[in-house]
Amino acid sequence: MDSVVKPNFARGFIVRLLLFGVFILLLRFVYVVTLRGGSCASGDFCFFSSSAEVLSLSGGISGGGAAYVRFPDGSTVSPELGKLWTSREWRKSVEFYSSLFQDLVVEDFLSPTAKTLCIESVSGHEVLALKEIGVADSIGISKKNFPPLVLSGDIFHQPFGNNTFDFVFSGNILDLTRRPADLAGELARVLKPKGILVLITASAGDLYSLHSLKVLFASCTMVRSREINSPDSSKFTREIVFRKEEASQILPHKGNEMVNDNPFIVGNSASKCPITDHKLQLLHSAEPLLEEEPLKPWLTLKKNIQNIKYLPSLVDMSFKQRYVYIDVGARSYGSSIGSWFRKQYPKQNKTFEIYAIEADQAFHAEYVSKKGINYLPFAAWIRNESISFEVSHDHDQKSDEKGSGMGRIKAAGASSSGPSAKNLHMIQGFDFAEWLKNTVTEKDFVVVKMDVEGTEFDLVPRLFETGAICLVDELFLECHYNRWQRCCPGKRSPKYQNTYGQCIHLFSSLRENGVLVHQWW
CATH class of the missing domain: 3.40.50.720 (NAD(P)-binding Rossmann-like Domain)
Known part of the structure; x- marks a missing residue:
């Protein structure tokens, strides 16, 4: 009889111990969400420790269990967007840009304090990636509004003043537009002197094309060009980094x-x-x-x-x-x-x-x-x-x-004859x-x-x-x-x-x- 009771007692004790541990974790989670506003400090319990936190709630939101995103300033997005932003394909794209931007931070091309702009960021992957690595002052612009990450606007006539941004990022929009020179001029206009412009392109696979691209950015100097692995590994992709020169440093073309x-x-x-x-x-x-x-x-x-x-x-x-x-x-x-x-x-x-x-x-x-x-x-x-x-x-x-x-x-003086x-x-x-x-x-x-x-x-x-x-x-x-x-x-x-x-x-x-x-x- 004693041999039967002891195993049951041991199992019950282990179950109670596990339940108590889960209760402590849930209590800590509720504390972070309710008392700390969902902001993760060092040592806090969080599902995500990035600057944009994806939280799963069991109640209070229609369609229980829906995910939403809370930013450090307390703003959130709808459950529908939260669900989109936590999907596998979305996270794959964000992680690609996060890795790319982190390399630029390491190389001192991008600073966490930089005021940044992403061009034609239709869904905001690039902007969210910047925020997640700590570049908080980031915004995108596209024809379609996608709040809170992307503003609606004309990329050829952007609603920003001259020399506004420290860092400008453009995906493959230069490959697709019929007006590359106009777009290049607008990108250079909103970029501050000594600011960094990063382009992703599938069209600079030969020296002629690369030279044509550099000609479009007469006020900038190309500081790096390299092939990178894109989400679609079957396509050639190049990352090109430009630095905008100060007006006094722009040299005339040496073609004459x-x-x-x-x-x-x-x-x-x-x-x-x-x-x-x-x-x-x-x-x-x-x-x-x-x-x-x-x-x-x-x-x-x-x-x-x-x-x-x-x-x-x-x-x-x-x-x-x-x-x-x-x-x-x-x-x-x-x-x-x-x-x-x-x-x-x-x-x-x-x-x-x-x-x-x-x-x-x-x-x-x-x-x-x-x-x-x-x-x-x-x-x-x-x-x-x-x-x-x-x-x-x-x-x-x-x-x-x-x-x-x-x-x-x-x-x-010649005559017409013959x-x-x-x-x-x-x-x-x-x-x-x-x-x-x-x-x-x-x-x-x-x-x-x-x-x-x-x-x-x-x-x-x-x-x-x-x-x-x-x-x-x-x-x-x-x-x-x-x-x-x-x-x-x-x-x-x-x-x-x-x-x-x-x-x-x-x-x-x-x-x-x-x-x-x-x-x-």
Whole structure:
């Protein structure tokens, strides 16, 4: 009998002891919640010891057992939000940002006392993560209001004064917006001098894209760039840290260093673009130049166009402000704009502004009727002046639909003679290099196709001389030389004095100076 009573007594004692321990813990919990306002001090019992406390209550809230979040200032959110913020997926995202921000704290890029802003923080994961690691003065802004973490507002016209925040964080919104330059300007505006801007992007996987991003933040210096593990491990993700410079420390762009090492530049000095790593990477990827003169140049384009490494097929263009195509010597719409650029050139779903420059009056009416084309009925030249312009049939190629041939600028004092001469008249020429500098910027993606019947030996040096060449991302250049004629085997064209070797010299000179140029025919 005694052997039966003793085990029951022992079990009962253990149960009572456990119940007493649970009672003590519950009593301590009630004390923290009711008397201390739910704020956790050192040594207090809490389910969560972060600055934003998630508490589970058994009563007093509809839908008993619902969770809510209490912040140090005593404010709380609804049970619905509390349930959302304690869900597995939500906590996974918050923990990702918490880990990222803690690294920035360790590296002294982020301080617990910093006034911080999160851009397009739709659900507030980033803001809550900042609060949880102790950065209390944190707020987000997005189109959709998400109190108490996120304000509703226009991220392109933020309701904050200049130089407001010590730390600004932006997720992948720069990858998604069609106005990256406008957004970049607004981020820099609200950031204090010496403040830190951190960007998360999936679009800076190549040097060109990274360079384009840096250009958008002219008032900032990139201090770090690294790949990170994103919640979606299948996607490339980069974290980039910028520091905003004080106004007196912002240096002018160094893309116009004056040198004179280009053999096609005439004068005492010329502007040279810096050959940066992103340009070298592109030049190494470009198709090789055809060093030997083709015997049938009219067939070369069809073969060579298959080998061209188009710039958009090599890099990400997401961080450009505008996308511009300039056809210099456009001839008819179907000659290159309609037949090649709009149908074949890879555009990464970007909308391009198109400029057609053509002095031949035979094409004026056609372009007037074309929508979406900015037409310049003048001759691209090295000065703003009236010049002699000759329109002639080219027997090496099929004439255009309207029967006109190729127009070319005649040098001062030169006479129009020979069987190809058709008409010589005065037209208005304009300084193409200066026009280019006034039309596009380094923030734009600029593609130029140039077919100017020999004037390239004037225009290219002028582009270098003025620094306008630095604005061209990709150049398709037809170089005109005294090539073999299709109509007359064994005879070279009398129209041009330059040789194929001089053309190769021109192409090589462009590439040696960092210009991605392709041979066009």
